[in-house]
Amino acid sequence: MVLVHLFLLLSLIAVSSGATIVARLNPGGTRVSLSVGTPPQKQLLAVDLNAETSWLPCGKNSSFEPGKSSTFSPLPCSSNACSGHCSTNKCLLPISPKTSVPAFQETLTGFTAPAGAKGTAIFGCAAGKSVGVAALSKNSLALPLQIASSFSVPRKFALCLSPDSPSSLFFGDDSSIIIGGINISSLVSFVPFVSNPVFPSRYYLDLRTIQTDFSDLKLDPSLFSINPKTGIGGLTLSSTNRYTKVPTPVYAAIAQSFKKYATAFNISIVPAQNLPFDLCFNASGMNFNRLGPVFPAIQLIFRNNIPWNLVGSRVIEFFRGNAIGCLAIQSAGDPPATSSIGLFHQFDNLLYFDLAQTRFGFVDRSLHILRQSCKFS
Incomplete structure (x- = not known):
């Protein structure tokens, strides 16, 4: 499957001219691996299609330590992204119905393709938490629209989840996702x-x-x-x-x-x-x-x-x-x-979330009917 994954990524980059950003998911598709800050601090975040904002375990001895990043920037109340989220001169993002945490902007890296992809994103800084959240909802502060803006890619993302092998999350152009030589798109x-x-x-x-x-x-x-x-x-x-x-x-x-x-x-x-x-x-x-x-x-x-x-x-x-x-x-x-x-x-389906055209896409039968899967080594 190594060659299949390599072929998949090469096809995406060649056809889309760098307009696809690819992140790695764990087996089962419940966690996404990204890096935040300068130098990069690796994060393994819970994937949440319903969450409106992304947030990190934040503070000393947490997975993200602001003091160790030269690009850490608290989000000011004057920011457009903070509209409606300002309290006591601090920009606070809701991470649950009863909890809001300070917002900050940071560099975002750690993608599997293209090599060296680097952008910025807004997160909440949640002290005392063990696992952060990667929000994938339609909210403007969730990752799909933030990545679309930061990387200048289309407002789309796709998931290909495997129950027992690493999976992939694609942001941007979805016109030619090829698995096993088949244009699944x-x-x-x-x-x-x-x-x-x-x-x-x-x-x-x-x-x-x-x-x-x-x-x-x-x-x-x-x-x-x-x-x-x-x-x-x-x-x-x-x-x-x-x-x-x-x-x-x-x-x-x-x-x-x-x-x-x-x-x-x-x-x-x-x-x-x-x-x-x-x-x-x-x-x-x-x-x-x-x-x-x-x-x-x-x-x-x-x-x-x-x-x-x-x-x-x-x-x-x-x-x-x-x-x-x-x-x-x-x-x-x-x-x-x-x-x-x-x-x-x-699992083993290619799921499209097209925010630009407000539509959802799927293969009407799972990929194993086509003798393919979402297993990427």
Whole structure:
């Protein structure tokens, strides 16, 4: 896979003329490696698609020590970025509903490509914290728009997440991402983001219904609607939850379809035994193909009948030495409830976040159907 990754990066740089900035993610895609300050201080930050501002563990003996950087610059209240964030003559950024921390501007490096890429970004300085956050929301203070401005690249980013190998985060031009000789960009389907007036910086998708093996579950459309007063409802993307969550009636309909299939093919249902699932099966009764266990495929149907297909190993996850496999979806609770696509269903897919055209892109089947993956050595 080393050659694949090298080919990927060379293709990006050659086609995009340096208009793509690439950062390395850990296996599972929950942490991104960046460097901040002069000289660079390496940071391993939690990826958060919903966070509005990025922040670092800050202070003496923290991962970022301002006193050791010659380019550390507290953000003044007069800065445009501080508009609405000034208190007692200090620029303070919110990192939680009840906590705000001092803002500063610093150099940003540590990217895997192009070599020597260097820009600036605004962070919060959070004392006493152990792990910082890389905000990837639509907010102007989150990294996507800051990097677009600092590096003069398009207002886009893409994720290619692997569950067990280093993954990649791409900022900027996404016109020619090539994996294994295939231009994956050309296979991407796009759907528009929908707005949530309560959480305007988060990414919501216009999910219309769900099918199993192309049979509509006849769900009430209101189960996926957003309440404009509370912000509850709709379908969002999660970078913190491993599993996809849907309202209880939706989960019940999916589970019933899987139970019916298991009964028809003599696959035993077994207790979950302290696993975070409600429906598990004895793996010894399953059939397998190159995509994983043979079970009903799940189709998420978006506006204009655009599908996102979940099949095989992206439907069932195995535990206890592969002895049992569980439906990798959880209930989000009784309606009204917000649905979310978890990391498990984001793995081995190329996910585009096009902030310029307010749309989301994905390969309608995960890359392993194309005999490819997001594993980059």
